[in-house]
Amino acid sequence: MRRDEAALLKKLYELLDDGTGWEEWWPADSDFERVVGSILIQRTRWENVDRAIAALNKEGLLTPRALASCPSGRLEELIRPAGFYRQKAARLRAVAGYFSRSGAGSIPTEKLREELLSLPGVGNETADVIMLYVAGRPRFVLDAYAKRILKCAGIMDDHDELQALARKALCDDLEAHRRCHALIVEHGKRYCNKNECEMCLVKRYLG
DNA sequence: CTCCAGGAGTGTA
DNA sequence: TACACTCATGGA
Incomplete structure (x- = not known):
């Protein structure tokens, strides 16, 4: 991870965190x-x-x-x-x-x-x-929204490199990784269209 | 009517 | 490596 993209990812995580509830983001009984x-x-x-x-x-x-x-x-x-x-x-x-x-x-x-x-x-x-x-391992989920947002933030999106980057940025914390994924998806659904990112907070604050 | 959502597998250049 | 195509329902 060249430069300090981990710090940037951490900043992105904090930016997306609006403080609203997320614990039951993925409801399930088992x-x-x-x-x-x-x-x-x-x-x-x-x-x-x-x-x-x-x-x-x-x-x-x-x-x-x-x-x-x-x-x-x-x-x-x-x-x-x-x-x-x-x-x-x-x-x-x-x-x-x-x-x-x-x-x-x-x-x-x-x-x-x-x-x-x-x-x-x-x-x-x-x-x-x-x-x-399910298995309780900290992982960064690189879905379509994450790819768009990472691009906006100027963070590389190599699947393997990103894991090390995320663990560093999120202090190897499981709940933080889960929360990060939820925040990215929810942000993406609201603000990230297919090609445009006019309302993109990420670009505005980090770009 | 068109567009597309919290992908993966396969085939082509 | 980089795309294009397929799979399919249901809501906006």
């Missing part, structure tokens, strides 16, 4: 429900994901064992509101199978990440979301 959510949320609004999760919950499928053994057709039917339902049904069955025999508790961070990435439908972003919200 860790596995968050895993399910991490797959269903891909390229989809939370409102639709919530319907799919509610349907799964109603059928008692929010456990790794139950979900892994649910027939594909039935699963597709239940998660349809979340879109891409054929792909996502297959992905859910795969991650459910993994968590039904793994638990992912005491696995070293790097190895856990590798295992998650080996699952179909789990890419860099989803893997980091699971690491951050």
Whole structure:
């Protein structure tokens, strides 16, 4: 990390922090429900994901064992509101199978990440979301909003370098990493359009 | 009617 | 490495 981009990232984090509530930013009754959510949320609004999760919950499928053994057709039917339902049904069955025999508790961070990435439908972003919200490992989630905001702030967006940068800026603190992700997404939804950033606070204060 | 949301996988140049 | 394309529902 050349210059002091960690200080800049820390400043960005503090800038986005408006002091409003964020603890229940990702509501869920269990860790596995968050895993399910991490797959269903891909390229989809939370409102639709919530319907799919509610349907799964109603059928008692929010456990790794139950979900892994649910027939594909039935699963597709239940998660349809979340879109891409054929792909996502297959992905859910795969991650459910993994968590039904793994638990992912005491696995070293790097190895856990590798295992998650080996699952179909789990890419860099989803893997980091699971690491951050389920496995309890501090990770910087490089989603589309983060890429735009980092660009505005003049911070590099290399996936691996960014992890070291974030851990330094956020003092290796788990809650800070979770909060940082939530703040970036919420800021992005409000102020970051596809190409324009007219209202962008980041550019105004850090650019 | 059009646009697109808290991606990932695959194929092409 | 850098894009283009596909997957799909539901709300604005």
